[in-house]
Amino acid sequence: MGGDIGPAAIVGGMARALRKDKSLSFDLFGDEAVIAPEVARHPALARAITIHHTTEKIESDEKPSQAIRRARNTSMGLAINAVKEGHAHAALSGGNTGALMAIAKLALRTMPGIDRPALAALLPTMTHDLVMLDLGANTECDAQNLVQFAVMGAAYSRTVLSIDRPRVKLLNIGTEELKGTDELKEAAALLRDATYLPMAFDGFTEGDKLSRGDVDVVVTDGFSGNIALKTAEGTARFVTDLLRRAFTSSLRSKAGFALSKPALNLLKVHLDPNNHNGAVFLGLNGLVVKSHGSANPKGVANAIGVAARMVRNDITNKIGQDLDEFRAHAFADEAEA
Template identity: 60%
Template sequence: MAQGPTIALDAMGGDHGPTVVLAGAELARVRFPEIRYLIFGREDEIRKVLKQYPKLEAASEIIHTDDVVLGSDKPSQALRRSRTSSMGMAIQSVKDGQAQAAVSAGNTGALMAMAKFILRTNEGIDRPALVALLPNMRSESVMLDLGANTECSAENLVQFAVMGAAFARTVLGLNRPKVALLNIGEEELKGTDDLKEAAARLRDTDLPMEFVGFTEGDKIGVGDVDVIVTDGFSGNIALKTAEGTAKLISGLLRRAFLHSLWTKLGYVLARGGLRALRSHLDPNNHNGAVFLGLNGLVVKSHGSANAAGMAAAISLSYDLITDDISRRIAQDLENFRATPAAPTEDA
């Protein structure tokens, strides 16, 4: 078997530590048996779990460290321990070329700070963006930024759009993904000056994407747009609102079906469809947020993800590695900047 990419795992991150991280790595290994792993964390805890997966153990190397970033740690505190913590060492292995991606379910703020500090941004990119897949009525859509940058200029939004389109072509398999900027209305006159400027610059691009203008928050789940671009402040609020709405719908459905004997009977009849709905909305099936724009891949798994969710995050890493997402982004940015600017109305 040909040796595939090496992925660094922060085994101590998340709510469940090595138990879920290694179970997810085993599931991902079944799908991609050529993956190799560098596993960072407390060796005795890791080996105890790894004994359950002999084939995974044979494809893994453990790098011991007692230092673990806690969920309560401030990013500044965690950053000072980037050389000794399991999270920091996993990211460092990407910079050193020992691994092609790092995956962690640990503290998001700490992971973001360490990734930016250790890997730095790609040439031509001012700020990295946190991107993830969101379920919609048709399938999935890409959204960024989801919290890495609370304030963004027009140039930042343009770069996010280019990165998001490249991500959609890789992960969703789209030749020309539809891209839109999140705004308070779809009319061209609405929104901030930065949004208007970004839209004007994206409108005439020759890149393999279709810029469709502005979209509103209530359209995120429709699926008419493949890539939704916004600043990290608005994006994080939209993401948490969508997650809360999904929980609300699940709770209301559960309460409705338990209301009486007749509604319980209705649940039995509708059980197949409800299971499909639950699977589509399950965050574990869409798990894995990526810091795009860095000199290396870092994937953030949800802290409460189960084994299937961790496997999804690792599988996402594999797809981005094999499709060389960093090269795609760099090439698209270069082509975008080489495109002559469209003449203004005054000209």
């Protein structure tokens, strides 16, 4: 596994994941001089890890176009290549997202039936985490892209979150059938007819309904998805900042905070990005997981857990089967018409 973020968090996360799941093993790509001391701090990790030394790495501000050209010997490039060559089941990185997507797409190629891969991540709600995709891989999408995202998101929900028949909605600016772009309306019509797919398609949802917890998968183009995810993150931080300001505004409120602290910790846990870590790049011939750049060991362990569940439940195959079914029905419908 490659990682451009703090090696202490990455290695600590691996140790933590290994404690939960003894069958894991790791290939770690990076500067051995930096990594080895960290690994030494986790004796149990020694037998499960192989360090592949390289000092080259993709910088966090490097453009994807440049990253592709010099990927070969970087920790990120080597980690993805290990998946391509079948030496690893999944690659995980905490580095530059754009570069990761570009290198992964070029090395692993999109799987049959997928026109464009998508970035999926988990969003906390009142009840359970929902899967949202695409989050920025594709700024513009047609109806077929959106349908493929729905198939991939539902497979993620089934394999990672163990939801048998995920409720899927398209993100729109209204819930009425006439709202939104032509692409959205067409995708909705296609998904409404595809009742044989292992998902419950339920029309449109809106930005203010994302946190309700009444949907398992939210499908959107990468532009709107990125705007929605980041706005949700920013607003949650904004409200908790206001809350902090309120609690520190007087002695009395400080005392109230001290009393409420155990309860408020539940709120903190609920919103902590480390508990929802592990964005996934879906639709490639191989699994690539993106860890938050600022994830702690718990966050990295969660991202590793996401990768392991996808591998064990063979998500790539499940997506392929669902797409075959979709195409077979579409073909039959055409032949009938």
